[in-house]
Amino acid sequence: MPLPAVARWAMKVPGGTVIQRALSQAYVELTFTISAQYYTVFPLARRAERMGRAYLKRQVADPVVRDKLTPRYAVGCKRPGFHNTYLSTYNRDDVELVTEPIASVTGSGVATVDGTHREVDVLILATGFKVMDVDSLPTFPVTGAGGQTLAEFWSRHRLQAYEGVSIPGFPNFFTVMGPYGYVGSSYFALIETQTHHITRCLTEARRAAATRVEVSHAANDRYFAEMMRKRHRQIFWQDSCALANSYYFDQNGDVPLRPTTTAEAMVRSRRFPLSDYQFTG
Structure with missing residues (x-):
């Protein structure tokens, strides 16, 4: 194009x-x-x-x-x-908007709950997404220290990640698209921001001759509490979203989008305390 x-x-x-x-x-x-x-x-x-x-x-x-x-x-x-x-x-004149729920799909068309049957040649199933589904984040299995999988951690503790990058109990594992990392703007800005965070960790690990990098539980808990404390400002938590049936919500009713601006996320990726991580050999 x-x-x-x-x-x-x-x-x-x-x-x-x-x-x-x-x-x-x-x-x-x-x-x-x-x-x-x-x-x-x-x-x-x-x-x-x-x-x-x-x-x-x-x-x-x-x-x-x-x-x-x-x-x-x-x-x-x-x-x-x-x-x-x-x-x-x-x-x-040849376009009709039908909002009645579908009762069944027949061999020749679609029947709605009001008893109407409409003949169709092509049926497109655009039924939506499960963007925040624990079982699909990430799309490959991840097993942390002690044998716990990432899916099990998130199912037990809700979706969360320190600055949207690191999860306690999963050393040397970093994610760009982690929970509460994306602010909703440009993915390019997200990639650059989270990569800067990861690079800081790896640079410090090299300086300390460490082979294991893991965020502390205390740091992760502090960040998650901050996200919960600030999310009341978001559109998702207003009464107007109650009937939206939005894919932004996960199975726990959370919206793991970072309640801040791109600029703040970028600054924090350059200034987060390295002491929030444990660097060991």
Whole structure:
């Protein structure tokens, strides 16, 4: 896919790619990270909801269909979708929006609970994700000290990881996409931030001639308590998200997203106390 003209121009200007990335990061930070993580502090999500409702009214003519397409939860409870022509599709005569639950799939179509049967040629099963499922994080088995698996640790103690990187009892194991590491903005920023954290640990291990690096239980408990203490500001813990059925929530009802900004996460990856880790030979 060809790059947009602005992106091609930015690559030719000295420092243009840095400016382009900064602007892109600022946009994502403002529209999701700050508005979702600091929902009770900044009313950005409420303004976005008003804009979304106005856009929906312009795009969909039928008020009944428009009401069915209107979410019953606040912006940010679920991951938003972006498309220029999706909503206007419902103005077509050959398009029908069906919100009744499916009772059964037959040999020729779909039957809904209201007794209606609709003939279909293609059925797409887009039923969602289990992003925070303990059994799929990570996608390979991890066994720590004493024979305990990572899945067992998280099932017993809930999803948690020190700064989203390390788990006590699992020496020399670091994760970039750990619980309470991702703030919801750029994955590039996440990778850079968590890699800096890991590099600091490995550099200290080399300096101390250590072969085993493990975060302490006390440090992990302190960080997890901090995440629990700050999460009340997030959009997920407001009444407006109660009916969202969002994949952000795990089996314990937690949302393991870090309740902070990208900038704070980056600073902490460079300043966390190395004494929170045990370096042994």
